[in-house]
Each structure stands twice: as structure tokens, then as C-alpha cells.
Amino acid sequence: MRRFRLPPQILRLVLLTLAIVGTYLIARTLLVPQSFGAYGWYRGAALEEIASQTPVFAGKKACDECHADIQHQLDKFEHKTLSCEACHGANREHALNHDVVPTKVPGSLCLRCHEANPSRPAWFKQIVVKNHYGDQCTDCHLPHQPSQSP
């Protein structure tokens, strides 16, 4: 009985195929980012990279840790929906390190929201400056308790 022998041309083809598949697999391990496919067809590590950006605004909760008294006052009046940083500006630096002086409140801030504009919703309190009493809002309104006078 003759032993079966693989014809040499087939053997070469098989070896060549194995070599190509092997090279492909090695290249693939080297080139595909490790976290690829962690959540889907993309690099999972990208999520962490995007999340590593540093926040600029501290958030109302951070202010509340020290300035709960002001917050408490604010909550009783119309401006309760405002975040501190809406008027006082981004102050995360100050929230993290109390030695950093917080940014100053610019003067003309009230009109940004309260100047009369036909596009604003009707329920929202608006004034026409020239028909109002003056241009120094804080002479008559306390910013934290807008319906009260100083």
C-alpha cells in the first residue's frame, strides 16, 4: 500500500497561507488599539480621554458647601433657579482653593436677561430701561432677593 503524500505544490500553498494568516494575526494584535471593542466598534479608551478634560464651572453644589447661607436666602426669592456661576462667572479655581479670589460680577448683568424683548416669554419680568427708574439696578433691587430693596 502506498503512503499518501501531500503533493509538494499543495504543501507550499498551505505553508504560504499559514504564513499570511500568521502575519495578519500578528499585525492585528500590534495595530488594533487595546481598548477597541470594549463598548462597540471604537476605541473604548477614547471615553476616558474625553472625560479627562478639566471642568471650568464648579456647579451650584460646590458653592453650597461654604455659601449655604446665601443659597438659602436665594431659594426664597425669584432668583432661586439661578446657578451662582450664571452671574458670578466660572469659579472652579476658587471652589478648589479658597485663596483664589473669585471673579467680580460685571455691572450690566441684569439687563442681559431683563431687558424687554418681544421674543422673550411674556411671563418673564422685563423692563424697558428708559421707562424704568434708573440704570443702577442695585440701587433698588438686591440681586439675591430681587423683590426687596437694600
Next chain:
Amino acid sequence: MKTRFNRRGALARLGAVLAGVLALPVARTARAAVQNFFTSSNAPRGYDPTEHKWLICLDATKCIGCGLCAEACKKENDVPPGPYYRTWVERYIITKPKPGSAETHGETLVDSPEGGMHGFPECPVPEDQIEQSFFVPKLCNLCEHPPCVQVCPVGATFKAPDGAVLVDKNYCIGCAFCVQACPYGARFLSPVTHTAEKCTLCYHRITRGLKPACVEICPAEARIFGDLKNLQPDDPLRKFYESNRTQVLKPHLGTGPRVLYAGLDEEVR
């Protein structure tokens, strides 16, 4: 006579090559671990994107057009100066119909000077000509089936399991296909990095338990943000969608936005 090529030597070399190949993945894991140890300093720990599903609700009846959101977004995300906005506010002015025209309304004018960042100039239409006027805050609609992700040729943009549609800066080639594909105009090419940029839902903030900058800063509570997978009983998000009749932008495109609007006019696109 000793030959230079013998079986033992050949086997040893073959073994070395095989060991090298097998060691590659191990070495890569080790390298990644070392890199991780030294570089991932700033990313918040313990955030699992599969444990959250974010939703943004916008109330157009509450928006006062102050533009603090657009300004805060620019500051928070260091968005390049110029006409590049991740969120912006549009002003809609719908005029009265011409007398005798048998129409419900006349023209619709839309503007958004500097994204509304510094407020809006005086109304270009005399007040008695205005039928309706209102502000509409806009941002990425966090599509369930995002067209921008479909068209990306390099897989650089993707929808994270928590619903945020993000861009992998390292893989983006800046072809701007996604900018064209987005039906909401929420994307742009950054003139600084020359890669696609968009609202990340302030990913660096929400992973730290903070609200997105625009939501944090909105003085009129026109923007509400929450996590559908971790809803509290008194969640403002739940209150919003239970007490409002909501709609999404361009529903006929089948993008499935995760940004719900209340109080929109049919003129809003």
C-alpha cells in the same frame, strides 16, 4: 567536522521566535498598564458608561434668550473663537400674514448672531408686525441612530453606551463627512485641531457627577438634564416629560433624538 547549522540550534531559534510572538500581547498589556498608571491622572474613576442613559429636555417656552448657555459652553469646553458653537440659541420671528392672504402666518425669520452668546440685537421686525417670537436652544440631539456615526469612514465618531455621541480626536481625519451628515448642524471642524468637534454632553462633567455647563448655567430652567437609568422619584427630568407634551426635531429622519423639546412651533426645524 562540526556544521554551523544543526538541529538543536534550529529548534532553539524557532522556540525563541515563537516565545517572542507569544510574549507580544503580554508586553502590550504591560505597556498599557504602565501608560495607564502614569497618564490617566485626570479622568474620573468609577464611571461606567453602561450604567447610565442620559437625556436632555429643552423647554422653548422658558428660554429667555440670554445666551448664557452658549457662552458657558464656549468657556467650559474651550471652543475656538469665531462661528463655532457646540450649543447655541436661535431666535424665531414669525410675522403676521398679509391682510386678505388667508394664511395663518407670514414669514419666518431665524437668526442666531454669534450663537446668541451675547444676547440678541433689537427685533428687526416692528413689534406690531410680529405674530409670534421665541427662542429655541439647540445642541447635539444625541441621536439613537446618529447619521454622523454612519458616515464616518474611520470609525472615529461613535455613540457611547450612555447615549453621548463622541469624537475620538486621535482617529478623526477631518474629512467633515459628519459635519455634512448631521441634520441638526451640531458639528463643525475645529480650526485648531482640524478634527470634527461637537457637544460631548460635557462628558468630563457628567462623569464627575456634575451637570453639563449649559444646564448648570441656564437661569430659566429651560434645560433639564438627567439619567434615565437612575431616575429619582422627584427627578426634574421625570417631572418634565410627565407634565409636558414633548417632541423631537425632525422626527421624519428616524434619528431618534434623545433631546426632547417642549413648546415648539411647527416652524422650528
